[in-house]
Amino acid sequence: MSDNSITSRLFPTRIDIPAEARVQIVVILNQTLAATSDLKTQAKQAHWNVKGTDFYQLHLLFDELAGELEEYIDMVAERVTALGGYAFGTARAAASNSILPEYPLDILDGKDHVTALSDRYALYAKHLREAIDKTDDLGDLDTADLYTEISRTIDKRLWFLEAHLQVAEIKGENGKAATTATTKTQKIPAGVK
16 A cells, blocks of 8 residues: 555554554455455456457356455455555555556457456455465454455356366367367366266
8 A cells, every 4th residue: 555654544443353463454455455446347347348259148247247346345345444444445546556467458359358357366366365364364353254255256256257268278179179188177086076
């Protein structure tokens, strides 16, 4: 965050998490707030600009992704303020503090949008898992639980996105399953069906 004095300033609260820990948790949450806001606008960018044979289903999927992220923006920002911190939720704060790379503005093809969003969802999911560990270590199980809730949905959505790409990755040029396809997928342990 750009202004160090405001990132370490807390409002008085009776919450029983030490102020030193809350300051660190608020910084983590604000980084998540920035990334979530950024990812939401990137999903909307894809929603508005997708073209191709899968246009309609991807148009709807991308809008649904953005809607879910909007809910998480509010949840994360409210957790910041519940801990006595300042939520940095402006577009400029998101742009300057997001962990995500800039979204390519010149793509139209559905597969290219799915790939771009998959890459960003994977980075975001990694951030969430790291935040689970950090906030748990800081003694804030409620925030760790919030991150766990978000992480479950983000992993599911990454699966939805990647499912659009995986068939192309395992098929040969003639459209039939490639003989090396099993080497590109994980082996299933014995006894698991």
